[in-house]
Amino acid sequence: MSTVTPMMAQYLEIKAAHADALLFYRMGDFYEMFFDDAVAAAEALDIALTKRGKHEGNDIPMCGVPVHSAEGYLLTLIRKGFRVAVCEQMESPAEAKKRGSKSVVKRDVVRLVTPGTLTEDSLLEARRHNFLAAYARIRDAAALAWTDISTGAFHVMTISPVRLSPELARLAPAELVVADRMIEADLRDLASDLGVAVTPVSASSFDSASAERRVCALYGVGTLDSFGTFDRAEISAMGALVDYLEITQKGKLPLLQLPQKEHEDRAVQIDAATRRNLELTRSLSGTRANSLLAVMDRTVTPGGARLLEQRLSSPSRHFDTINERLEAVSACCEDTRLARDLREALRKTPDLDRALSRLSLDRGGPRDLAAIRAALTQAGAITALCDAAELPALLTRALRALEGFGDLLALLDAALVADPPLLARDGGFIAAGHDSELDEARKLRDEGRSVIAGLQQKYAEHTGIPSLKIKHNNVLGYFIETTATHARKMLGEDFSDTYIHRQTTANQVRFTTVELSELETRILNAGNRALEIEKRLYQGLSDAVLDQAAGLTGVARALAELDLATALADLSQAENWCRPQVDASREFDIQGGRHPVVEQALRSQSGEAFIANDCDLTARDGAAIWLLTGPNMAGKSTFLRQNALIAVLAQMGSYVPAESARIGMVSQLFSRVGASDDLARGRSTFMVEMVETAAILNQADDRALVILDEIGRGTATYDGLSIAWATLEHLHAVNACRALFATHYHELTALAGKLGGVENATVAVKEWDGEVIFLHEVRKGAADRSYGVQVAQLAGLPSTVVARARDVLDQLEKTEREGGKQKSLIDDLPLFSAAPPPQPSPKTSPALELLDDIRPDELSPRQALDLVYKLKDAARS
Known part of the structure; x- marks a missing residue:
């Protein structure tokens, strides 16, 4: 270490104390980073990496960012998973020199910046909470505490371990603090799925006895009894949060509200998959756009x-x-x-x-x-x-x-100017007349400036140099400046006793006088005094606010x-929403319900009206289930989701997109909609589907609302049908809940006649010469087919593939009707031909016959759609 410079020795000592964070080491107007920190930061921030000096015989990698724009770089690093220790200069270089010519400026870390401890507006989303959470587990008990230090919100609740995932999905914390002994693969996977940064800390942070002392000290009380009754796990989680804040904020604890105890049964239980499927606050793309929140x-x-x-x-x-x-x-x-x-x-x-x-x-x-x-x-x-x-x-x-x-407002109104600066050190924010001492210092400072102007005029006349100026900089203070040509005159015998040479630059020569130096002292003292008074008044106003x-x-x-x-x-x-009626029954009667996100999208994209639909899942003695059939693209998934969203809106206390709505209290909301995989953990689309379905069947109670879409589609036909059949029976007999069950397995529709409370419903379509028109109307009854080939044609499959699919489908249906076997069918079918389809004759134009009697201004949207299909058929013929 004998070859290490004092500054580098200081850096290494501070870095050793914050080994898990990038160190922003303040050097004048820059935060500098060295060694591995510099390499990582340069790559993450896409800034230049340089090498200067030597350490143990090797070049020292380094990079830096300007202090004035550091917040943007901080945000980038935080979003990329880094923690940043901000190391500031605790004294000026001048103060350091007073201790010795080789003394290093004192520096120390004033703050650890982590995802859950942001407070600056530029680092936060103004319209979202930024929660920091702590999870504690003591034997069989567990608790979750969370706070937003940018607003002071502080909450805690007892949860079962199985509820950790749904609660984290609900809160979407930026950071989760856990004891280092609890870091397990499942917890890391869970946090990764939800986009939560996990921070391990010493298990001592979660010691319940120490935790209680920390929380009591935070509020200046001897016991937490006056705040409510908290169990050991809850106290442990709260205390760990406070300890983490003391570490990251270096003793400057935020203004936290009194801890609010929450209970699992106070809110509708919605798991992570359901939140994702329903796109409550984030769309499936992960952004706020096109979510229910964005629309509302x-x-x-x-x-x-x-x-x-x-x-x-x-x-x-x-x-x-x-x-x-x-x-x-x-x-x-x-x-x-x-x-x-x-x-x-x-x-x-x-x-x-x-x-x-x-x-x-x-x-x-x-x-x-x-x-x-x-x-x-x-x-x-x-x-x-x-x-x-x-x-x-x-x-x-x-x-x-x-x-x-009123008193606080009057104080702030009298003390502050209309448009104050951002920083107290800039001064000029206290209104004139609020403090007589400040007014006096400002008067001396401001009059000094006018005296400087008068002195400049005096010196210009004395020397006969009209271009002479009195200027100021932080190195020389006030000085007289003139050109090199005029300077020769001032350096002559007539003026050299009065004008003292200070500095010569390429084009200018600078002087001072005894009179100017004395005036500068008076002005600087007045300016500094005014700024110190303003800082003192600022602190007094801050204290008055915080009181x-x-x-x-x-x-x-x-x-x-x-x-x-x-x-x-x-x-x-x-949007023409109605007030819902929420009661203790098990009704779920929606008349004219609409999907708020889809409705807005249709209106903005095409001006098309959303087709409203009714849904009556009133459950009296047992389950109430609608078995929904119909083709893809007909609107089944939209219908499922819109009813779940209406329940959410009603119980959050909002009006709902419907003509009327009566909802018996929903305790849980489950959704299994859409297809996704989890290949990183070896889960296929079908496996993910089964995991989510299992969670529903194992947890849903008789007041749950469940929406299921295409259970069993990810495996062989008979396997899938069997799973869907058994799932429906379990929902009916065991869960006894209200449910919407969409399926392409038309065999399931037979269950409506056997299971009480199960009804068939279908999304209506209109078929025209082999093509389908989606009416988006949900009606009682069952669909007899899924129109998959027609939908494939609409999607743009090659006409040869569509034609071949029609042939195969016709033969399959014929074989099934006649009781034949698929093997003989395969043997009998002719081979696929890739020949292009026959082209229509250019000599005929049957489309003209359809157009002759059409009056476009009298067509409804539905009639126009029908006409399009007729024209396509006519064109083919």
Whole structure:
């Protein structure tokens, strides 16, 4: 180590303490990285990798990013799975030199940046929570705690190990903290599937006794009893979260709300596969676009958007909660003028939660104070708007939470300028007249500038050099600058006693005077003093805000509640949604139901109207199952999904896309729709299908709503039919639930006459000369065929393949009718011919006969579609 420079010795010592993270080592205006960190960062960030200096005889790889643009690089690294230790200079180079000419600037890690500990707006999605979760397991008990340090939300719940996957899917945390002894392949696979970063920590972080002390210390209490009753696993999970935050935030703990205990039975249980299939908050492509959330989101504040996603992810199972939310939406639907005015006021409201969090972590600035001022201003305006209105309980409580902040608002209003800078160190954010000491320092600073201008004029006249300027930089301070030509005059005997030479550059010569140096001292002292006063006042304003943090958190929740209610009302009126009736029965009666995402897509792409359909799964003594048949592309999957989505919307407290809806409380929602594989773990499409089906049959209770699509299609025909048959019987006899069961196995339709509560339904089509027209209408009854060949033709299969498929299908159906065997059929069929199909004669044009009497302006969309098929047939003939 004798050959290691002092700076490199410092770097290696700090890096050793944070071996699992990339080290952003502050050197002036850059964060530098060395050795393996530099190699990894350069590749991840696509920046230049250089080599400078030597360490143990080898070149030192290094790269760097500018401090002023570091947040963008941080985001890239976090998204690629890195953790970053931010190492700042704790003193200036000048302060270091006071300790000795060879002293290294003191540096230390001030923060560990991980996926679950982001607070900067530029690193976060404004309209989504960014949860950090911790999973604790003590013997047979387990618990999950989660927090969003950017908003202060803090929750905990006891869960069974089998519920870990559904709860993680519901919360979608950015990071999961677990004890290092619990890192198992299954847990890593689960987290990988859900896109959650797993961080192992020492098992001591989860020690329940130490955990309780940490949580109590966080809130300054001697016991957690006043917050509720928590078991050992819950305390362990909460304490591990607090410990992890102390490690990553280097002692600057965020402003966490009191822990809220949740229960499994308070929300509809929806597993990860069902959330993915229904595309509640993310589409199958993994983006927000084309999800139910994207279609619904008409909120105008970030807090309201986060609340919408939370409600949509966790539909309630409590009648009082559901009805309170529906009453709030109804009130906004009825008083449209008030709702419109509220939305305009809310639109001007900044993100109060995140401004508070940044202030508590000492990462805030004057603009965060201004954001709180703006939020309180709009809160007052909203209270005034609703002064005479009669509102339901939920909105009344929200309005009550907005009151009582007049003194704080007056303080912020008087203290801050209209448009403050981002950082306190920039100064200029305290309004004139707020502090007399600051006003005095500013006056001296500003008048000093005018004196400098006067002094420049004086020196120009004294020397006879009109172009003479007084300038300033951080190295020389104030100086007199003139050209080299004029400088010879100032260096002469007449002026050399007054003007002292400081520096000569390529084109300019710089001087100073005793008078200028004395004035500079006075000006700098005044400017520095003004900035120090502003920093002190900033801290006082921050303390005043944080003293009322609990109440301000209530304001943020209230504003989000108002935003969500008015947004759902706006959506319901614009899209013609109805208020659902949710009760304790086992009914499920939807009249004129629609798929909200598909309906919007049709309207935006083609202007075509969505075909609404009824669904009555009312269960009285046992199961209520619709066995749905019909061709592919007819809309079976859309029908299945839309009814599941209507249940979700109703129980989250929203209006629903239907003419009417009566829903008996749904406890669980299961979906097995679509085809996917998991080749990385050796799971075929069929295996994934069976795993998801098994989860449904093993867990669904009699209040579950289940939608199943094409069970058994991934294997041989008779195997698949047998599995589908047994699955349907199990749903009916054991689960006794409400279900929609779509299938191409028409043999299953016979079960409707044998199993009570099972009914046949089909998606209607119209056949025209061998082709099908999809009517998208669900009717009682069973389909006698799947029209697979016709759909294949629509998909664009070569005409020779379609023709051959028709021949084979005709022979198969004939053989089945006559009781023959497939082997003799195969022997008798002629070989496939790839000859091109016969071309129509150019001399005939039967299509003209169809067109002669057509009046296009009188055609309905359905008639137009029929005409297209007729024209195609005519063209072929």
